[in-house]
Structures are given as C-alpha cells and as structure tokens.
Amino acid sequence: MTNSQTPLVDMRNIRISFGGVHAVDDVSVDLYPGEVVGLLGHNGAGKSTLIKILSGAYQMDSGEIYVDGKQAVIRNPRDARAHNIETIYQTLALADNLDAASNLFLGRELTTPLGMVDDDAMEAETRKIMARLNPNFKKFKDPVSALSGGQRQSVAIARAVYFNARILIMDEPTAALGPHETQMVSELIQQLKAEGIGIFLISHDIHDVMELCDRASVMKNGKLVGTVDVKDVTDDDLLSMIILGKRPGEDTPAV
C-alpha cells in the first residue's frame, strides 16, 4: 500500500534458535502506519517467537530491527515499550492477584511526589480508559482472577492502548472471546488503525485476517513463506500458503 513512507517497523533477516531448532529463520517483515499486518501459520510456525523478539521477551541471534527507519536495540520489554511497542499476549500476561489498575500500570506505576505508588490516581485513569473500551467494566477493586475472559482481555487491551502505542502486537486477541466481544475487538482494531497505529495481528482465523488485515505474512517451520496484499488473494490462497507453503500462482513450495 503506502510503500513510499518509512515503515514503522522493519524487521530484517531475523534469526533465533532454541537448542538447535531454528524457531525463526531469516524472516523479514515490515509494518506501516495505519496498517494491519496479519501473521499466519501453524502452531509452532514461529509467529509468536517472531513477535516476542519485537516485544523484547526474546533476544534474536541475528538480524536487525528498524523503528521509523532508525535501527532499534530491543533487549528487554522495557526497550520495546520505550519505542512505543505494546503487546497483547495470547496468555494476556496478567498478574491474577492484582486488580485491573495495578495490571494496567504494571512496570509503569503512577507515583506521588514522594515516590509512593498512587493507587487512587491509577484507578481513576483505569476508570477513564475502561469507560471507552468496555463501559460495562465495573470490577475495579477485585483481583483480575475474579474477572470473566472478556473482562480480562479488555484489561490487557487497555494496557496496550493506554500508553500511546504506535506499534501494537496482538497475539490471538480473540481466541478466548465470545462473538460479541470479538466484534468489539474488531471495532477497536479499525479505530486504532484510523488513528495511524500499526498493528501486527497474529491469528489462526483466516476470516479475521481477510476482514481486518491489509497484508498477511505467512510463516511455516520458522521461515517466511511470503507476504501478500490481502485484497489480491482468496481464503484458499492463504490456506495453501499456510498448509503447503506455496505462494499464490506458484507450483512448487517456496519453503
């Protein structure tokens, strides 16, 4: 699409291996502002590993990451957050024993002038963002273990959105949700996209990808099969990329 711009994120020739297994092998993907890029592939194809490198959870063995055209060093989640890269993990990564506000601000607590954690200020901010994302959310004092799947998801989403993410990584954001909540997430993605945020969307659901994404990058066995414009391909094209590792129009597998 808008390929004349500088990409928000450009991951080049990323490699990582765990105990001799090449989990991600020479993969390059990029993401432009206001774009949703789907990451597709089987379980174990390396999608989650790839984005965990971007979010700072894993350190790549080799490769380069550029944010806004400038090389970025991402050694831990803090570095990623400093580049306004926010992640919604498949597991949600919530501390179940803490309340919504503590989770939302985990690692970035608001403090009083004396350096004390300001729970009331955080709760007030949480109430504000929740009013926007999930107006039905009322359990501000309870630990998140007491929340439903959808409520937990909205806490995880609020955490990513609150801190002015420019690059958002969503790992299976709708896997645990009912149809109504899935619809809410879809609307949110459209809204964030309109705000110029770039989104990596990891999903198993081809229909989600066809509906929400501008481009799709397909991975198989740690390698990139290819990146396609979603409007140029059919469901079946994507499926054969995922299953057979064949790019549309090719006879022999690319991987």
Next chain:
Amino acid sequence: MSDSTTTPTSTDTRQPAKSAVSRFLQATELDTRLIGMIGALALIWIGFHLYGQLVNGFGAFLTPRNLWNLSVQTASVGIMACGMVLVIITRHIDLSVGSLLGFCAVTMGVTQVWILPGLLGIGHPLIWIIAVIVGLITGTLVGALHGWLVAYRNIPAFIVTLGGLLVWRGAAFLIARGETISPVDETFKLLGGGPFGAIGATGSWIVGLIGCAAAIAMVFFGRRQRLRFGFALRPVWADVFIAGLSCSAIIGAVLLVNSYPWPKGIVKRYAAENNITIPEGGLFISHGFAIPVLILIAVAIVMTIVMSRTRFGRYVYAIGGNPEAAALAGINTKLMTVKIFALMGFLAGLSAAVASARLGSATNALGTLDELYVIAAAVIGGTSLAGGVGTIYGAVLGALVMQSLQTGMVLIGFDAAIQQIVVGSVLVLAVYLDNLYRRAAK
C-alpha cells in the same frame, strides 16, 4: 455462585436484604481476615487464662507481666516473618534464616567482644553500633548470595537455603570456635529488652500518642484522597469508628505495658545507684514498651508501606501472581529475587541483634529451628505457598499466635512434647481454615 449473596455483583442489587454485620463490614472496609485472626488470638489468650484459673487456680496469661514478655519473645521471629512473607509471596522459601541468625549473632558477638574492645577499649560507645552494622551487613550479603544463586544460577530456593541452613550453622560454630561469646556490650543488651531495654512510662505515652496521631492522619488523608478522585467515601461514622478503634488499641497497649513494674530487686539497685529513696509501699517504675518490640513495630510499619505503597512491593506481588507477566511488563525479576533475599538476610541480621542481646551472649546455636517458626508464622498469617498472597500484619499476628501458644502451654505446665504436637497441629489447622475462608470469599 451467581445466586450467592457474597458475590459483589449480587450484593449491590440486594442492599436491603443484607445483615447488619455485612453492612457494617462493607461500610468500614475492615479486613475480615484480620478480624478472624484477632478473634483467634483472643480465643487463645482467654482460653489459656481460663484454663490456668480453673485447673491451676491461677490465670497467669492475661497479666501485664506475661503479655509484656510475650511481646518481647515474639519480636525475633516476628521481624524475620516480615521478610519471609516476601520470599513466600514470590514462590520461594528460605530455610536458612535460623542458621543465618546464628551466624550473624556470632559475627556481632566476635566483633563486640573479641575485636573492638582491643581497638577501642571496653565500653566504647561506638562498639554496639559497629557490631550491629556488621551483623546487618553480614545478613544482607548472605541473603543476596542466596538470592543470586536462586535467580541467576537457577538453583531452587529450597535447595540453596537448605544448603545455607547447614553451611551457616557450621560457619557460626567455626567462627565462635564453639564457645559462647559473652558478655556483650551493655548498650547492645538494651536491644533485647529487659527493665532497662524498655522506654518507660513517659516514652511509651509519647510513642502511643504519635501512633494515635498517625492513625487519625491516615484516615483523614485517605478520605481526602478519595475526594480528590471522586470515589465513594466511607460514611463519616465508619471513619470515626476506625480512627477510634485504632487509638483505643494503641492506648490500651500503652496502659498495659505501663502497668508492668520493674521487679523489686532491680528497683532497689536502681534507687541505690541514683540516690532515690524508696517511699513506703515501694517504688513503681513502669517497663513501658520494650525496645525489641518497638523494633518489630517499626519493621512491620516500614514493610507494610513497602509492600502496599512502593513499586518494589507491587512487583513482589506481581512476580508472585505471574512471574512471566511480571517479566513481560519489564520488571527485572532476577534482580528483584536478589533484593528480596537480601532483605530477608537483613532482617535475619536484625533479629540476630535482638535475640543475642536478649540472651546477653552469642552462641552458634542461637536461632535453631527458627526457620520453621518464621515460615509457620507467615503461613498462619495467610501467606500462600502458591505465591502472590500475603500480608505483613498477618505474619506478625501469626508470630504472635505461635508465641502465645508456646508461652501459654508453658504457663499451664504442658511439657515440651505436647507443645510440639499442639503447635504443629495448629499450623496445619490454620492453613486448612484459611483455605476454607478463601473458598467462601470467592
């Protein structure tokens, strides 16, 4: 579950149906666990007192003397329990604290009895300070070493500290050459309590009034803070009730410690030394709060603030709740583990000062089996071994429960074997009751 009146969502819609008690609890926002623990403690105290009265003809438990001693005996285990809470919340364990206490006590003993008098002269005012600092640093460093082995070398805390249990006890023996190191510095001794190691009637009133002022200020600022963000306020009567309750508890404690007089012999000696003539009917000099108890209270207050009001405390809970999520949130969980074990070591060093000051000497056997009492105190106080849950006040109350049981059984003449059976059973029972409570509260 959905029909249960205990779920918050359903209680809101059934306001009128609720009992007076639950409305009261909701308005005051009192912690029901805290009430339960204090209730259990009251039961133990009254039980022992009545048993003594009925069976032995003399109820010795609820006397100023016994309660004052109980508070002093609780101090050492209580101080360490404050640190153990953090260790257990983060899903670790520290089995070495008893041995570490012995090791720190011996280092402090060697410093103040063997080394410093030669350098500074016996009775030099700096001796006790240097000795305590040496003990605290020793504890902190050993704790940090344990934490490093756990976090950066991936050895389970159970193993590291089980090794520590043996290593530091042995090291204490070597350093002390198996001897009892005494006498400790006179000022150092005050840390352990006793008639001189207490702050007297006037001092206790000052401490009490400061405590009351702090309690009232906390209620007041809490209210102002809620107003600032437009949150629902507690009813005024509930705030007044809480402030009043805290102040009465504090003043009650002051009256209690002030009603325990110095023993006659010590009064006589003190009067002779200070040229005071003892009036007819004897001279009543109050003990007041013992210094080790004040140390425990200070540790408990500071640790409560750390756990509820600082990032460090928040991260401790987060790591306990979900270590992976904490790491993904950018928390340096390994460094946190080192800090937590170092803090545990620091508190073991502080406990060592209190324990050896109370004994008046340092021996390598000091603190034997303390690790079990410390862990039990934390667990009785509601710290979950599964991680993520625990409070400082719970651990201190837990230590008080354990000590009350032991003291009570000594007073009514149970022998050591029965004491062990009772304390062990109570530990198991307490955790079982806690499980039931948690299930009911869900």
